[in-house]
Amino acid sequence: MKALILAGGKSSRMGQDKATLKIGGVTQLDRILELVRPLTVDVYLSVAHLSEGPSTFDAERSKLNFQFLPDLEPGPGPLGGLQAAFQHDPNSNWLVIACDLPLLKKEDLQALVDHHDGEKDATCFLNPLDDQPEPLCALYSPTAAAKLWAVLEKNQRCARRFLASLKRTDLQPTDSRSLLNLNRPEHLVELEQLHENGPVEKEVTVEYFAKLSQEAGTDSEVLHSSAATLAGLWEELRLKHHFSLDLPHVKPAVDNEFANWTDFLSSDQTIAFMPPFAGG
Amino acid sequence: MFSIRDTPLDITALRQQMADPACGALVVFEGLVRNHHEGRDVEKLHYTHHPVLAQKEGERIVAETMEKFPMVKALAIHRIGTLEIGECAVVILAASAHREAAFEANRYLIDSIKARVPIWKQETYATGEVEWTSPCPNCGSLPGS
Numbered sequence: 001m002k003a004l005i006l007a008g009g010k011s012s013r014m015g016q017d018k019a020t021l022k023i024g025g026v027t028q029l030d031r032i033l034e035l036v037r038p039l040t041v042d043v044y045l046s047v048a049h050l051s052e053g054p055s056t057f058d059a060e061r062s063k064l065n066f067q068f069l070p071d072l073e074p075g076p077g078p079l080g081g082l083q084a085a086f087q088h089d090p091n092s093n094w095l096v097i098a099c100d101l102p103l104l105k106k107e108d109l110q111a112l113v114d115h116h117d118g119e120k121d122a123t124c125f126l127n128p129l130d131d132q133p134e135p136l137c138a139l140y141s142p143t144a145a146a147k148l149w150a151v152l153e154k155n156q157r158c159a160r161r162f163l164a165s166l167k168r169t170d171l172q173p174t175d176s177r178s179l180l181n182l183n184r185p186e187h188l189v190e191l192e193q194l195h196e197n198g199p200v201e202k203e204v205t206v207e208y209f210a211k212l213s214q215e216a217g218t219d220s221e222v223l224h225s226s227a228a229t230l231a232g233l234w235e236e237l238r239l240k241h242h243f244s245l246d247l248p249h250v251k252p253a254v255d256n257e258f259a260n261w262t263d264f265l266s267s268d269q270t271i272a273f274m275p276p277f278a279g280g
Numbered sequence: 281m282f283s284i285r286d287t288p289l290d291i292t293a294l295r296q297q298m299a300d301p302a303c304g305a306l307v308v309f310e311g312l313v314r315n316h317h318e319g320r321d322v323e324k325l326h327y328t329h330h331p332v333l334a335q336k337e338g339e340r341i342v343a344e345t346m347e348k349f350p351m352v353k354a355l356a357i358h359r360i361g362t363l364e365i366g367e368c369a370v371v372i373l374a375a376s377a378h379r380e381a382a383f384e385a386n387r388y389l390i391d392s393i394k395a396r397v398p399i400w401k402q403e404t405y406a407t408g409e410v411e412w413t414s415p416c417p418n419c420g421s422l423p424g425s
Contacts, residue, residue, distance in 0.1 A: 209330055210400035211412040251398070256332040272330060278413045279327070279358055279399030280311045280370050280390065 001093040001113065002042040004069065004085045005032055006078055006136060018100040018182055024195035028182065032099045033066070035106045039095065039113060044069040044088070046081030076152070078136055078159045083152060086145040093118075098136035100182040102191050107174045112139040121147065121166035128176040128239045133168060135159035137179060143167075176239050184247060186231035186261040193228030193264070201226050202267040206237065211275045212250070216241045230254070231261040233271065249276055281354070282338035284329060284399075286361040289368045298355060298375045305379040307386040311370035313363045317413070321406035327360040327369065330398040334358075341392040345374075349385040352376045356389050358399060369401075 007019040007029055019029040029045075036043055043066040050070040069088060071080040078098070085094045095112065097104070108125070116123045116139050124138035136159065144166055151162050173179055182188070207220040216237075227233040230252045238246070252259045253272040265271070291308065298306060313325050338356065345354050355373040363369055370393065374386035404410050 207330075209398065210328055210402070214412065253330070253333055256336070258333070258337075272333070274330060274398050275400065275412070277395065277398055278401045279329075279397050280394040 001040050001095055001139070002044060002085070002089060003036045003040050003095040003097065004044050004046055004081060005029065005036070005066075006046045006081050006096065006098045021182065021188070023102055023188070023191045028099045028102060031102070032097055032104070035104065035109055036095070036097065038106065039109060042092075043067075044085065046071070046084065048074070077157045079148065079152060079157055079162060082140065082144075082159075083148060086140075086142070086148060090145050091142050093142070094140045096136065096138055096140060101137060101179060102182050102187075103175065103177045103180050104137060105174055105178060108137070108178050111171055111174070112137075115169050115171055116141075117169050119167075120169055122163060123169040123171065124163060125173045125179060126170050127179050128173065129179075129242070132160060133163045133170060134179055135163040138163060177235065180235060184231070186229070186247065187235070189262040190227065190229045190232035190235075194226075194232070197228065199226035200228075202265055202269075204233070204265065204267065205270045206233075207270060207272040209272065209274045210278075212241075212243060212245070212273055215243050225265065227265055229261065229265060230259060230263050230271065233265055234261070234273065237273070245275055250274065251277075282335070282342045282356045284331075284334055284338070284358050284360055286359070289357055289359060289371050291368070291371060294355060294357070294371060294373055298353060298373050300353060300375055302377060303353065303375040303382075304377055305382040306373065306375045307379070307382040309370075309372040309386050309390055310368045311390070313365050313367050313369055315365045317403055322365070323404045323406055324362055324364050325369065326362045326402040326404070327358075328400050328402070329358075329360050334398050337397045338393065341389060341396060344392070345385050345389055348388065349374075349376070349381045352381050352385040354385055354389060356393060358393065358397065360399070 020027050045066055045068050047068050048071050050068055069084050072084050072087060082096055112123050118141055120141060121144040122138050122140050124133045127134040147166060201224050203222065203224055205220060205222050208216045213219050225233050225236055227236055231247060234247055247261060251274045252261060254263060254269050315322050342354055342356060353375045358370045372386050372389045374382045376382040401413050402410060403413055
């Protein structure tokens with residue numbers, strides 16, 4: 001098995017800033033490398049262009065044992081990384097991991113390896129958010145290569161749709177937040193706090209209003225959470241209740257006063273989550 | 281003054297409440313329940329709110345208005361509960377010596393209340409469907425607001 005870490009491409013993928021983003025002093029790329037290293041020595045870093053590699057990543061990382069794998073053509077998205085991987089070695093299993101999954105655990109990657117069935121095209125996780133297979137943390141068999149070429153020829157670039165079309169083994173991640181994307185500045189504060197203090201359980205009352213109470217099926221609930229900030233709590237509840245709205249369109253309040261997403265959560269608070277206002 | 285009520289609004293009584301011999305202008309804005317929304321026939325609306333925060337934020341908006349327009353008297357009331365077509369959902373009264381300040385203060389009040397006070401509406405359509413007026417999934421803004 002070889003591993004492909006998706007770190008290149010600024011817009012269609014997570015962008016180099018996420019690979020070099022530090023939580024607790026460790027970059028996301030270094031963290032993923034640490035998770036992957038026990039599983040394989042053949043680690044490749046997917047980049048848009050070879051020129052991007054050495055200039056993008058600092059000297060410390062260059063002594064690590066990995067190679068840069070440039071896309072075969074410009075702007076192909078994550079599937080282009082997989083295409084370059086299978087071009088490089090069509091007979092290997094490829095473990096593909098995006099490096100913006102800060103809560104991914106080594107047990108998750110181990111599960112992909114342990115449950116991999118060579119008769120199938122891929123082993124992957126169902127994302128708890130929508131129960132759909134997650135393409136950017138998955139193990140692909142060589143049989144996936146021919147199917148990949150076929151979709152790329154038709155100029156289909158959606159990695160989710162591609163994975164959905166494959167013969168798969170679907171797994172549940174070890175934790176509902178394992179596949180949390182690092183895509184908002186608010187999450188960074190949450191992750192820094194979790195890193196510094198570890199998970200601390202709190203008991204809070206959560207109130208839902210309007211559309212959110214309809215989707216949650218309740219006006220309020222008392223629950224235990226190890227989230228550090230309101231943004232972390234929202235992420236947990238969004239997964240639990242499959243809310244249709246995301247953080248930018250929801251307003252939080254703590255103890256009957258408007259609050260900020262990065263405010264810390266503490267026990268005995270009453271947290272309100274409110275959809276966009278529609279008075280008048 | 282700001283308040284939230286679950287009973288019909290009596291505009292005549294509210295006008296009397298605003299009576300002031302020093303005011304030469306009274307601007308009254310009434311937000312009414314209309315019978316259509318984005319091409320669909322609406323039967324009625326149901327308003328809900330966050331009781332504590334809606335009251336607090338409404339009071340803050342009225343206080344801000346007084347600071348911005350010191351010569352204005354203002355009264356804003358929002359309905360909650362189920363409202364039929366044509367009923368008044370929100371009423372804003374702004375009185376001042378002259379019309380400019382009364383118009384401006386009224387506009388500031390209604391715009392701020394719509395944007396900042398945690399109140400929501402659920403629409404019942406002629407088809408029997410019931411939906412929360414939902415924001416644009418991309419920008420979060422509400423249609424027609």
